[in-house]
Amino acid sequence: VKVKNLKTALENKGITLREKEHVTLLKSPPISKDGMVYKKSLLDSVVLLKGKKVHICNLPMIMGSTNINLEKEEYEGLINHLPIDENEIVDLNVLMDEAKTFTGEKVAVSNLNSVMRKMGLMLTNEEFKELLEKLSVYNVGKIHKSRLLKVVKELKGPRVKIKVKSLLESMGIRIKDEELEELMIQLPTNGDRTVGLNDLMDTISHIKAKGMMSLHNLMIT
Numbered sequence: 001v002k003v004k005n006l007k008t009a010l011e012n013k014g015i016t017l018r019e020k021e022h023v024t025l026l027k028s029p030p031i032s033k034d035g036m037v038y039k040k041s042l043l044d045s046v047v048l049l050k051g052k053k054v055h056i057c058n059l060p061m062i063m064g065s066t067n068i069n070l071e072k073e074e075y076e077g078l079i080n081h082l083p084i085d086e087n088e089i090v091d092l093n094v095l096m097d098e099a100k101t102f103t104g105e106k107v108a109v110s111n112l113n114s115v116m117r118k119m120g121l122m123l124t125n126e127e128f129k130e131l132l133e134k135l136s137v138y139n140v141g142k143i144h145k146s147r148l149l150k151v152v153k154e155l156k157g158p159r160v161k162i163k164v165k166s167l168l169e170s171m172g173i174r175i176k177d178e179e180l181e182e183l184m185i186q187l188p189t190n191g192d193r194t195v196g197l198n199d200l201m202d203t204i205s206h207i208k209a210k211g212m213m214s215l216h217n218l219m220i221t
Contacts, residue, residue, distance in 0.1 A: 001042060003035045010046065013065070014058035015092065021049050039065040043096075052092040056084055062092075063099065073141070074102050101150045106142035109135060115148070119167045122194055127155050153197060173204070 001009045007022055017025065028045035031037055043065045046052055054062060056079065063070060070078060082090045082098055107115045112131070116123065123131065134151050135143060186203050 001037050001039055003031055003037060006037065006042065009039075009042070013061045014054045015046060015052060015062075017049075024049065040067060047093050047096050053089045054092050054095065056082070056088045056090060059095070062095070066096075066099070068099050068103055070099075070102055074144075077147070078102060101147040102144050103146060105145045107145050107148060108142050112148075115145075116152075119149075121152060121167065121197070123152075123155070130155060153201065155197075167200075168204075 003026065006025060007017055010017060025042075025045055028048065030041055043062070059075075059079070063075075078099060082095060084090050112135075113128075131151060134154070135148070183203060186206070
């Protein structure tokens with residue numbers, strides 16, 4: 001996209017900019033020597049602007065500006081999980097966060113038990129039943145592991161075996177030995193040496209906030 005056409009290009013996707021936002025945006029994405037901006041870089045910069053919303057009718061065009069290629073059932077899954085208001089509007093940053101769960105490695109839905117065990121996740125029969133209901137749109141084929149983990153985190157009581165490193169790696173979180181040691185000290189475990197998944201994520205967030213894990217170190221690139 002040519003720099004001079006940024007505003008029009010975004011409006012064609014249903015994203016309107018105030019003048020101040022337009023000026024801010026011109027300073028954000030990397031611009032090539034010939035005055036061009038990659039569509040993905042442009043969209044990434046727009047997501048950083050607060051309060052941007054889009055109509056769901058523009059989702060295909062927005063997804064077309066990313067590296068996220070959704071199959072029909074994945075697109076339906078994305079729509080079903082977005083907090084869309086009565087005017088069929090959704091926050092752009094929420095849309096992009098949700099869409100990113102449809103990227104990366106895929107696992108067979110028919111093999112969920114094995115996949116969960118390898119990641120150290122422990123679900124009760126009721127939790128596993130609830131998980132299958134949430135994944136009903138994926139009753140055939142495969143699902144992205146990142147999507148699976150997001151759905152699992154939405155369950156109330158999943159627990160993780162105390163050896164959590166493989167799970168963190170599956171979630172795209174890289175952790176050093178000393179950081180893992182601090183994490184293990186802080187985790188509230190019970191007698192069967194498991195920890196609640198939500199407790200695990202809260203503890204990681206707490207350590208991040210203290211600066212013991214930088215965002216750069218956390219995310220696998």
